[in-house]
Amino acid sequence: MKNFTRISVLLVALVFSGSAFAQIPYKMSNQTNKIDYTDFMNAKKGTKSSRDAFSLYVDYGTANGDDNGYIWPFNSLFNDADTSFNFIGVSMDQIAGYTDPADPANSIVIYSNVGLPDAYPSTLSLTVDSIFAYVTHENNSAQYDYITMKIVSTGSNGAPSTNVLWQQTDSSDVSLSSNGNWLGTGAGFVLAYAPAYTTNPGSKVAFVIEYVDPSKVDSFGVLGTSVDDGTGGTMQQSSYKNSYMRYPPFIPQITLNSNVGYGNPVGANGWLEAQNWGIWARVSYDWNVGVNDVNNNLSLVSLSPNPAQNFVRANIELAKPSLVNATLTDVTGRMVNNVFNGTMNSGKNFITINTSDLAAGVYFVNISADNGNVVSTRVVVTK
Structure with missing residues (x-):
């Protein structure tokens, strides 16, 4: 049986x-x-x-x-x-x-x-x-x-x-x-x-x-x-x-x-x-742009805390003074928040992102400098 x-x-x-x-x-x-x-x-x-x-x-x-x-x-x-x-x-x-x-x-x-x-x-x-x-x-x-x-x-x-x-x-x-x-x-x-x-x-x-x-x-x-x-x-x-x-x-x-x-x-x-x-x-x-992992002017040093509850801080390093843009998107690529758009000096900088009003889930922090390739990093938001 x-x-x-x-x-x-x-x-x-x-x-x-x-x-x-x-x-x-x-x-x-x-x-x-x-x-x-x-x-x-x-x-x-x-x-x-x-x-x-x-x-x-x-x-x-x-x-x-x-x-x-x-x-x-x-x-x-x-x-x-x-x-x-x-x-x-x-x-x-x-x-x-x-x-x-x-x-x-x-x-x-x-x-x-x-x-x-x-x-x-x-x-x-x-x-x-x-x-x-x-x-x-x-x-x-x-x-x-x-x-x-x-x-x-x-x-x-x-x-x-x-x-x-x-x-x-x-x-x-x-x-x-x-x-x-x-x-x-x-x-x-x-x-x-x-x-x-x-x-x-x-x-x-x-x-x-x-x-x-x-x-x-x-x-x-x-x-x-x-x-x-x-x-x-x-x-x-x-x-x-x-x-x-x-x-x-x-x-x-x-x-x-x-x-x-x-x-x-x-x-x-x-x-x-x-x-x-x-x-x-x-x-x-077959596409004319490859994986956007490299940005010669921008380095994302760390993203912490991750998982995050109320905020997450992106620590970046710039080779020269640059116009920096940072956004937060969900896993489908939908814009959740236009976090930062402005000039930063060379050296170490940070961007603080408020996550307190976000639903729990997976998001991406996307940062570019002087219209260079976007550096994206995953952040998990918990409640």
Whole structure:
């Protein structure tokens, strides 16, 4: 008999996209589904520690500062009677993620940090070098299960389409999780693909994972992450609205995960904990500006305290008297505060940034001198 651990959930009223009510999993009372933050962040680490010019890892969960993760059961063949996810996809329509695979959490970047004028320029061409997915798998049937990763084009609404640009299918009649179970210690592992697929300039793509278990007695799980509100749930939407789902019979259409909220008004009782799927990609790109790490006139000596509560001080050093500009942006690149714009003398200087009225989260301090390259540093605001 299948060793299947079902998700116990608190059934709550659901409102999504301003329309229907339904019931889907919200807060996981069965902690066997929970994945420790260090486990899924360590899975994203590689052996390489040097930064690659013109390349980065597009990873919306990491860029969003997600620290809460659960494994969600998934089968592309699930129907209304199964009541679980049967579609999972991530659209790549913003450039955000990390640059150092040895330290993802401390090398978070957004488009402006890597030389791009906006979140996804109309002339940008990306090469998808690798795709990764954090999953679990348990086979009890001794029959073949099929796992397919696809690159598809996106529709006019940004959602993944059915137009397949690249795909790879793997099959297994044994459990792929090292512990033989889809939950528990040792269940999680990373699927890796090397499509080397190059997009047309300005064209956006999505990553869609399919799992087909004809027997429906095997189990496949996908990591979904969010920002922990301190009670095991999430009280805020992701800053990156790129993950898509379908959950029959309650959500029969492909829907943004970030639109699934609970209570009335929508989100009053929290949001779906799978705000970002654990699917990310290493991409390289052709652009006329590289990574903005160097400013010959400006050095950012330190940013403290970090994490910050009421303020953070940027200590800088200038090679000559300069016109200095400092801004604070959120993880999507949205301007939060124009902190400073004025002349500073050569030598050591500092800029104090008020963070007392900011919501907890990840921000970037961006400083330039005499219109040189912007030096950006991540600051975490806590409350």
